[in-house]
Amino acid sequence: MAVDMGATEADTMTADRQPTTLMPKVAIKRWGRALSGVLVVAGVVLLGYSISRGQVDWAIIPTQMTSDTMLEGVWNVVKLAFVAQVIAVVIGVGVALMRLSPNPVLRWVAFAYTWLFRGLPVLVQILLWYNIALIYPRITIGIPFTTVDIVDQSSNVLVTAFVAALLGLALNESAYMAEIVRAGLNSVDPGQKEAAQSLGMTPGQILRRVVLPQAMRVIVPPTGNNAINMIKATSLASVIGFVEVTKAAQNLSSRDLAIIEALFAASVWYMVIVSIANVGQYFLERRYNASTRDGGGSRALLTRVGKSLYTPPVRRAEEITS
Amino acid sequence: MNDDIIVRAIGVRKRYGTNEVLSGIDLTVERGKVVVLLGASGAGKSTFLRCINRLETMDEGEIWVDGEPIGYREVDGTLHELREHALAAQRADIGMVFQRFNLFPHRTVLENVAEGPVQVKGVPRKEARQTARELLERVGLSEKVDQYPARLSGGQQQRVAIARALAMKPRVMLFDEPTSALDPELVGDVLQVMTELARDGMTMVVVTHEMSFAKEVADEVVFMDGGRIIESGSPGQVIGNPQHPRTRQFLARVSA
Numbered sequence: 069m070a071v072d073m074g075a076t077e078a079d080t081m082t083a084d085r086q087p088t089t090l091m092p093k094v095a096i097k098r099w100g101r102a103l104s105g106v107l108v109v110a111g112v113v114l115l116g117y118s119i120s121r122g123q124v125d126w127a128i129i130p131t132q133m134t135s136d137t138m139l140e141g142v143w144n145v146v147k148l149a150f151v152a153q154v155i156a157v158v159i160g161v162g163v164a165l166m167r168l169s170p171n172p173v174l175r176w177v178a179f180a181y182t183w184l185f186r187g188l189p190v191l192v193q194i195l196l197w198y199n200i201a202l203i204y205p206r207i208t209i210g211i212p213f214t215t216v217d218i219v220d221q222s223s224n225v226l227v228t229a230f231v232a233a234l235l236g237l238a239l240n241e242s243a244y245m246a247e248i249v250r251a252g253l254n255s256v257d258p259g260q261k262e263a264a265q266s267l268g269m270t271p272g273q274i275l276r277r278v279v280l281p282q283a284m285r286v287i288v289p290p291t292g293n294n295a296i297n298m299i300k301a302t303s304l305a306s307v308i309g310f311v312e313v314t315k316a317a318q319n320l321s322s323r324d325l326a327i328i329e330a331l332f333a334a335s336v337w338y339m340v341i342v343s344i345a346n347v348g349q350y351f352l353e354r355r356y357n358a359s360t361r362d363g364g365g366s367r368a369l370l371t372r373v374g375k376s377l378y379t380p381p382v383r384r385a386e387e388i389t390s
Numbered sequence: 391m392n393d394d395i396i397v398r399a400i401g402v403r404k405r406y407g408t409n410e411v412l413s414g415i416d417l418t419v420e421r422g423k424v425v426v427l428l429g430a431s432g433a434g435k436s437t438f439l440r441c442i443n444r445l446e447t448m449d450e451g452e453i454w455v456d457g458e459p460i461g462y463r464e465v466d467g468t469l470h471e472l473r474e475h476a477l478a479a480q481r482a483d484i485g486m487v488f489q490r491f492n493l494f495p496h497r498t499v500l501e502n503v504a505e506g507p508v509q510v511k512g513v514p515r516k517e518a519r520q521t522a523r524e525l526l527e528r529v530g531l532s533e534k535v536d537q538y539p540a541r542l543s544g545g546q547q548q549r550v551a552i553a554r555a556l557a558m559k560p561r562v563m564l565f566d567e568p569t570s571a572l573d574p575e576l577v578g579d580v581l582q583v584m585t586e587l588a589r590d591g592m593t594m595v596v597v598t599h600e601m602s603f604a605k606e607v608a609d610e611v612v613f614m615d616g617g618r619i620i621e622s623g624s625p626g627q628v629i630g631n632p633q634h635p636r637t638r639q640f641l642a643r644v645s646a
């Protein structure tokens with residue numbers, strides 16, 4: 069601003085001068101910025117120093133991080149979060165379509181589904197699934213009016229800790245996904261559907277080729293955030309003894325008598341998994357943002373990966389609506 | 391039924407709640423003719439146009455396009471309502487151009503034009519793209535084939551939309567105020583494309599406020615008011631020598 073004004077004054081005062089004799093310019097001195105920068109850096113350094121002087125056995129952390137239990141836990145977190153998120157997306161799309169259907173029964177069922185699975189705490193849902201044998205000791209799925217059974221098994225065998233955690237996480241998340249997908253579908257200009265209809269496209273084609281791809285711009289950012297929350301929510305499965313990272317850390321802390329170290333080891337792993345998910349989210353968002361798709365392709369991959377780690381999704385949500 | 395009649399509307403009525411917006415529209419459009427619909431805002435022009443390809447359902451009446459009752463199948467003198475898939479097949483033969491273009495923003499210009507033939511008619515992708523190129527050349531946009539629609543001016547987008555509709559080789563083209571959303575200096579290019587299309591023998595039903603287009607290109611001008619056709623005839627009759635006071639009022643306002 070100040071620089072601009074200076075330039076205008078110079079223009080009016082010296083309108084007859086040659087362009088070769090432009091005046092030198094002085095930018096504003098931003099002392100406040102420099103000072104706050106120094107203070108923050110100093111604070112971070114002090115914090116790091118105090119932690120390094122605390123009573124932490126740093127040497128044991130890498131050993132714990134690479135122990136079999138912890139690696140199993142990491143794999144289980146990835147597996148659980150991924151499968152739960154995929155199931156949630158599939159169910160979420162289905163429930164969202166039911167919610168937008170002209171059939172009032174479907175609309176009502178979809179509403180009730182969302183109301184129930186979003187309303188109950190995930191921890192309670194996991195515990196309920198884990199104890200389902202108390203309601204149904206045996207689970208039998210047969211073909212009606214025949215004696216053929218597709219599944220006939222004791223509930224305790226069928227609903228392992230993994231399955232209980234998966235059901236708890238996926239069904240809760242699917243209720244959120246239904247809302248996200250519904251918002252995404254509603255965000256697409258109705259004129260798009262009409263244009264596709266006037267070309268003779270069928271409802272399925274319109275959804276797949278026209279509406280969903282555009283809804284993705286609205287669906288992907290919150291889904292990415294939810295997927296990252298999902299990774300962290302897998303820690304709830306530790307209460308039913310499922311060996312994910314938190315349970316692994318608990319096992320290690322009692323084995324090595326090193327509680328804080330085991331929690332640090334777990335924390336590092338969570339940050340690693342979440343960071344990788346962040347990178348994935350960034351690229352997914354770019355892919356579904358057609359307006360920016362043809363730009364920025366030449367930028368180095370590494371720069372973009374780096375950018376993905378510090379670009380908050382919220383800011384990109386604004387760009388989407390513009 | 392006469393082979394040379396492409397669109398025949400019989401007693402079309404449409405209500406929104408208690409508000410009757412179409413109160414019995416009868417209209418025939420012959421093969422290769424251009425009919426321009428005029429009328430004040432709210433007269434029901436868009437609603438009627440959208441009934442022709444059943445983007446809007448009607449409460450009474452029938453619309454036949456090239457011998458088929460739109461939205462229905464005739465069995466022994468009875469009309470049975472069609473399911474979405476069969477309706478889609480009927481729509482594939484009716485082109486429509488919208489006021490706000492409605493191009494697919496996530497596809498390039500070429501993909502926009504090739505989408506219908508590939509998805510709906512099962513034309514091989516390569517062939518569809520070749521046809522799309524030819525159509526885009528015809529509307530003067532050869533250079534823009536690989537752009538995304540957002541990079542194009544309104545006039546260019548509307549010409550792509552016309553090419554997209556033409557790619558389906560429709561029996562009739564419906565235009566709903568195709569130039570109303572354009573800057574004045576871009577209107578001419580779109581009207582020129584439409585004029586050429588008319589000269590090439592396309593059957594067209596056009597809602598527009600462009601009087602020059604109506605005078606020079608239309609074979610018939612139809613004036614709608616309050617959901618009815620109150621005057622119709624050659625451009626010379628309806629625009630040059632309007633009989634109904636509402637028509638005169640309207641023409642005085644648009645030419646002012």
Ligand SMILES: Nc1ncnc2c1ncn2[C@@H]1O[C@H](COP(=O)(O)OP(=O)(O)OP(=O)(O)O)[C@@H](O)[C@H]1O
Nearest residue numbers: 406409411429430431432433434435436437438567
């Ligand atoms: N979806 C709808 N629900 C309720 N009323 C509607 C709906 N669509 C149109 N109408 C009403 O129907 C009447 C006719 O609308 P229509 O859009 O066909 O007019 P038009 O002649 O195309 O006018 P314009 O020149 O403004 O486009 C108007 O009174 C309008 O308010």
Ligand SMILES: [Mg+2]
Nearest residue numbers: 435436437567
């Ligand atoms: Mg209209």
